[in-house]
Amino acid sequence: MTTLKKIQDEYFTLATRVEEPLVRFTGEMADSMARFVPERPTFMAKLPTVAELVDNQLKFRRRFVDEQLMFVRKMMKAMDPMVTRLDTVAKPVAVPKPVMHMPAKATASRMAPRRVGSKVA
Secondary structure (H helix, E strand, O other), X not given: OHHHHHHHHHHHHHHHHHHHHHHHHHHHHHHHXXXXXXXXXXXXXXXXXXXXXXHHHHHHHHHHHHHHHHHXXXXXXXOHHXXXXXXXXXXXXXXXXXXXXXXXXXXXXXXXXXXXXXXXX
C-alpha cells in the first residue's frame, strides 16, 4: 500500500505542476478572445449561466461519487465472508518428508551370456 500511496501522491504532484501553467495560459487566451465573444442574448436570459452549469455538474459529481461509495461499502459488507477468506493467509501445511525405500534385492539369476554372431561373448 505504501507504493500505491506514493504513486498516487506523485500523480497529484504532477497534476498540480501541469495545472498551473495550463490555467495561466487559458486565462491569457480568454482575455484576448473576450473582445470577440458577444454578450448573452436576451432570449437566453432564463437559461443557466456557464458558471451555474459547471457548479451543478460538480454537485452532481459529488452526489454520484457518494452514492457509489455507499453502494461499494454495502457490496463489501455483503461479500465479507468471501473477502475474509481471500485476505486470510493460510498457514503452511506440513508436508511429510518422503520416505526413501531401498529397491528390492535383485534376484540371484545371472544374465544369460550375450551371443555375438555365432560366438558367445
